[in-house]
Amino acid sequence: MKFRWQRRHVGEALAKLLMFLSLGLVFASLVMILWTVLSKGLPALTWQMVSQAPKGGFYLGKEGGILNAILGSLYLAGGGTLLALLFSLPLALSLETYLGNSRWGNGVRLALDVLWGIPSIVYGAFGFTLMLALGMRASLLGGILVLALLELPIMTRAMDEVIRRMPRDLELAALALGSNKREVAVHVILRQMLPGIVTAILLAFGRGIGDAASVLFTAGYTDHLPTSLMRPAASLPLAVFFQLGTPFPEVQQRAYAAALILTIIVLVVSLSSRWLAARFGRFTVR
Amino acid sequence: MTDSSPALTRRQAQEKTTRRAVFVLSLLPLVLILFVTVALAARAWPILGQYSLWDLLGGIEWRPMRGQFGFLPFIAGTLWVTTVGVLLAVPPCLLTALYLSEYARPSVRAILKPVFDLLAALPSVVYGVWGVLVVVPFVGDVLRPFFHQHLGWIPLFASSQPTGYSILSGGIVLAVMIAPFIIAVTYEVLMTAPQDWRLGSLGLGATRWQTIRYVLFRHSLPGIIAGVVLGTSRAFGETMAVLMVVGNVPTLPTSIFDPAYPLPALIANNYGEMMSVPLYDAALLGAALLLLVIVLIFNIASTLVLQRVMGRRWV
């Protein structure tokens, strides 16, 4: 039984070697990306950067910060998330209680998965045509609408998966007590799955705040702080995009700072949703 | 039951209303897909009326001012960048997913899985920044001269320009972006394979790799392929990160060091002036429609396969 090299061992060793190399490659890319953003962004990140809107001559490297983009992004993604929640929560609940694993239910899931896969630039173009038809101009509201559209399938499917992991006994027990399906949905599932649902909301928010292509047409960009739904709003991804394209190093600095802030927001959202799921998951019956 | 009783109780009436609301609500996703498609098609209609589909898809001249709308350079750009990205991404991603599901101990897995989820959560402009600062210089200053010197006689590796803004840069950025996605789907597919198969195979003295190749692949391959297709369709539509590194020159590329101009970049770069030139808006929204149709076909096919293989999907 002593080890001797045979053909199958060669295959095994080769496979293992390639796997470690691949793992290393993927891991190294992640570290490199984070390092790039951190090392470029940290020196550029000043108090002025996060507390002020752009002032005159900002794009030539003068005074000002990117508060307009930070606030704009929070408003856009926040509004989009709330709007998406309005539809996705009832949709996810009814997927579980009324549609279940029926043909119709799975058809709805397929439609949601397909929506999820539609590129954000297409959503942006669609939103743009819609706004033209309605006589709207690029505005905070337009951006919120398109982001809601983008986030809806993500949020709904994530909730759906969370709810489906709930033990069926609880639902059956409630039904056995004479509750109807709507009552089950609202009283049992909602309460049980609250942490999971919040996780889904955070996931969708994270996607929304990082998306650039959809808000490019619909929300526009402005140097002013967002004050009205009908005015254009700046956003962090576009702040990165536009400022990185300028030839002035001082302006590019701001792109790095914006990228770092965006990364931090996304990581905080992602980590806190993870933490939430782990922390509150144990208060629910499994 | 409820219908036959003359007086519905309040709760029963409520339940009935809810049922109707649920039905209407469940139509929403499908309606949205149709709405997006129809709206884009309607706006793209004028250009389809003026030019034949062949002229549009096969034309290589893009001069909106002169009324020339050839999409071929952009279609070619999309195909080039996507192909390079997917080819670069698939082997390491499959191996990584195999490692995670078949070799890694649960404790190692518990550390690595969130790391990949983190990678998936990063916004595309962040990848773009990385692309501009790291990938483009690397391709331009290291890979391009190297290939030029040693493999320059192969058209695929010839360099026509001195910068790193090229298909290869776009492909590399794209590969890293779709990596977490492909890893996650492949991993999920592999995890649906029953543990008994592994034990049955290992118990006969098979190595793990033999178990993967002869037992697991048999079941999981359709799901893995579907995952790759899904990743490919993500790559098709990816806009910002690619746009930032790919050069955006509307030519027909022949080498991975050539610049390219993918469809999403075309739309993103020109939406501003499209209203001022006749038919320009129809052409750009036609590009969006084209992108949508390709992605819809890819998505529906692969999602159906995945639903069948796994019964569920969550990435």
Add this chain to the structure above:
Amino acid sequence: MTPHIRVRNLNAWYGTQPALKNINLEIPRQQITVIMGPSGCGKTTLLKTFNRFFELTEGARLTGQVLIDDEDIYARDVDETEVRKRVGLLAQRPTVLPMSIYENVAYGLYIHQMRKDARSYKEAVRHYLELAGLWEEVGKRLHDPATALSIGQQQRLCLARGLAVEPEIILGDEPTSALDPISSQHIEKKLLELKSRYTTVIVTHTLRQAKRLADYVIFMYMGEVIEAGPAQEVFTRPQQERTRQYLEGLF
């Protein structure tokens, strides 16, 4: 005859939880050895140490030796796939592979490159299906998926598959517990037929099955071997109080 498997000072843990405590055993060659004991006593764990399946559980570790023909299978330079080829395992539930009946049997031959051409594969598959008493039932539908078989047939297919890689030792982890009475009988009959050629070690929690099969008995309790000896002696004159209580059905 010399013992086939020898266990020396074997201690095993799952994490910090001890699973096996100082086991010393000698398992006779070409007989049926039955390991019995209440559930959770470590009998399956002990069985898994014989084909290096124990290490597949995370946090599992052991000290001591398991010797097969005086060769320690936990020595550093041992190839665990070779061990598993020599020591076949019949699991609680049949673990057929997702392929045809034919391929299930041919699989082991193939991965070990034990045959050269298609004809000898066919002959081998037939031979081992006959050995497991399954040929008559499946000979006409070799290329059907193995999952189409009844669960009892699946277990015999697993037996045929295991025999095909020519092991010396067959382990059975409650191999009939998922089967109906008739299928269980089939398996038991096969094991008795085969015992003159293979060393067989069976874990069971039914006393009656132990009595029907055993030539040699090991009684375990709380991770320790309480008593081991020829079946006749242990069943009629148990030396230990615990063994007597167990045999009388007190726990």
